[in-house]
Amino acid sequence: xxxxxxxxxxxxxxxxxxxxxxxxxxxxxxxxxxxxxxxxxxxxxxxxxxxxxxxxxxxxxxxxxxxxxxxxxxxxxxxxxxxxxxxxxxxxxxxxxxxxxxxxxxxxxxxxxxxxxxxxxxxxxxxxxxxxxxxxxxxxxxxxxxxxxxxxxxxxxxxxxxxxxxxxxxxxxxxxxxxxxxxxxxxxxxxxxxxxxxxxxxxxxxxxxxxxxxxxxxxxxxxxxxxxxxxxxxxxxxxxxxxxxxxxxxxxxxxxxxxxxxxxxxxxxxxxxxxxxxxxxxxxxxxxxxxxxxxxxxxxxxxxxxxxxxx
Amino acid sequence: xxxxxxxxxxxxxxxxxxxxxxxxxxxxxxxxxxxxxxxxxxxxxxxxxxxxxxxxxxxxxxxxxxxxxxxxxxxxxxxxxxxxxxxxxxxxxxxxxxxxxxxxxxxxxxxxxxxxxxxxxxxxxxxxxxxxxxxxxxxxxxxxxxxxxxxxxxxxxxxxxxxxxxxxxxxxxxxxxxxxxxxxxxxxxxxxxxxxxxxxxxxxxxxxxxxxxxxxxxxxx
Numbered sequence: 001x002x003x004x005x006x007x008x009x010x011x012x013x014x015x016x017x018x019x020x021x022x023x024x025x026x027x028x029x030x031x032x033x034x035x036x037x038x039x040x041x042x043x044x045x046x047x048x049x050x051x052x053x054x055x056x057x058x059x060x061x062x063x064x065x066x067x068x069x070x071x072x073x074x075x076x077x078x079x080x081x082x083x084x085x086x087x088x089x090x091x092x093x094x095x096x097x098x099x100x101x102x103x104x105x106x107x108x109x110x111x112x113x114x115x116x117x118x119x120x121x122x123x124x125x126x127x128x129x130x131x132x133x134x135x136x137x138x139x140x141x142x143x144x145x146x147x148x149x150x151x152x153x154x155x156x157x158x159x160x161x162x163x164x165x166x167x168x169x170x171x172x173x174x175x176x177x178x179x180x181x182x183x184x185x186x187x188x189x190x191x192x193x194x195x196x197x198x199x200x201x202x203x204x205x206x207x208x209x210x211x212x213x214x215x216x217x218x219x220x221x222x223x224x225x226x227x228x229x230x231x232x233x234x235x236x237x238x239x240x241x242x243x244x245x246x247x248x249x250x251x252x253x254x255x256x257x258x259x260x261x262x263x264x265x266x267x268x269x270x271x272x273x274x275x276x277x278x279x280x281x282x283x284x285x286x287x288x289x290x291x292x293x294x295x296x297x298x299x300x301x302x303x304x305x306x307x308x309x310x311x
Numbered sequence: 312x313x314x315x316x317x318x319x320x321x322x323x324x325x326x327x328x329x330x331x332x333x334x335x336x337x338x339x340x341x342x343x344x345x346x347x348x349x350x351x352x353x354x355x356x357x358x359x360x361x362x363x364x365x366x367x368x369x370x371x372x373x374x375x376x377x378x379x380x381x382x383x384x385x386x387x388x389x390x391x392x393x394x395x396x397x398x399x400x401x402x403x404x405x406x407x408x409x410x411x412x413x414x415x416x417x418x419x420x421x422x423x424x425x426x427x428x429x430x431x432x433x434x435x436x437x438x439x440x441x442x443x444x445x446x447x448x449x450x451x452x453x454x455x456x457x458x459x460x461x462x463x464x465x466x467x468x469x470x471x472x473x474x475x476x477x478x479x480x481x482x483x484x485x486x487x488x489x490x491x492x493x494x495x496x497x498x499x500x501x502x503x504x505x506x507x508x509x510x511x512x513x514x515x516x517x518x519x520x521x522x523x524x525x526x527x528x529x530x531x532x
Binding site: 093 | 322393394
């Protein structure tokens, strides 16, 4: 949602003009520092600038109506927004996650801060609009910022529904998703032929198939890229946690493996945002801290990938 | 969704072990003190099976029917389905099992025990005794405390295990197998879920199915 405009002071006006001048010298895909230090990147198809780290909700926010766990999730969201985060991603497939997010947004009065990303997940396309409306009620928002076709389920018809919703102003941006490296051929075709704003796919330091065709294509078409499964649903972290971080991890500001992996993902110039999920406040803070300077350059990224591959 | 073969079983898990275990804590809080009644009725059913008469056997079937109906509505539909959308598809079969058990319990003609010798009943009786008396205590082993205990008649695993036990005791065999099918399926689903959640609680439902099927297949004279 759009933040409420703040009163304009001479100081903020000058600061804004300076930032604008500095930003104009950057290439469109470069990461930029926001006021709170969180790096952001612009999505050309949308002119939207998003923090490089968002928040996923698969498993972690599926807590039913458990009051204790709902409050824990709200605390995670509070830390996320306090740290400069904006994009939260969910799906009707994720059990009660949407209602959990809605609970947190209401508790925190954060509807203006969130960039709300959800999905359509139905093999009966006629149900799409009703499903989106039900999701919106769960979130407690008047409209979503982004709606995606979940895992390409009935994607042609569902994307048509989303395009119609976008044209009617019921959603700001539309996209498609996949995960686990599945159906990249179909994803590529949709990216070439359809008018979409975002693609969501699995990309991390060991799942790098997207680098070959999809990420360059996203740049060419101006499509935003949301990287899901950054930690392979904890499996990657578990695999690495017994191993030492390289000495040079400090050079890129990575204090642990989660930050090492996230910095690798978000330093790819064609990735708009990574969406790690967590139930813990300290983890959400660590994740957001990964979206601060410094980020690795291309040479360091190669070194990072080689290091992990050789462990 | 295509390319099913590329999914791992854990990809279908949509909740954490902590959330699953908290379901039982919340369920117990909501139903207290129904647990005491459920345990008393479970113990009465066990006594009825130890000294069986046709009327007592029918009473046990009616109690089981009430348990399946209660679990279908209060646990599966109201508590579990919100975190696992696949569970809603198991609610109608649970209701059917309840109706089947109720019809059987109200029918004066059947069923009867499969054997006159008590030794033949041991596996079935052991399953019922485990479900009523021991299964709630496994919550202690898993660090949940009795607040998270799974009580027969109120939660699905001990109810399914108790039903498996009763299904091994009955004649004719076709009836026993018919009563056994859904509890066995539930126990396998539950064992798979708990295994993927990395919980040691996966083993009792799996062992219960093994014992029940072996007991049902064992030749009777």
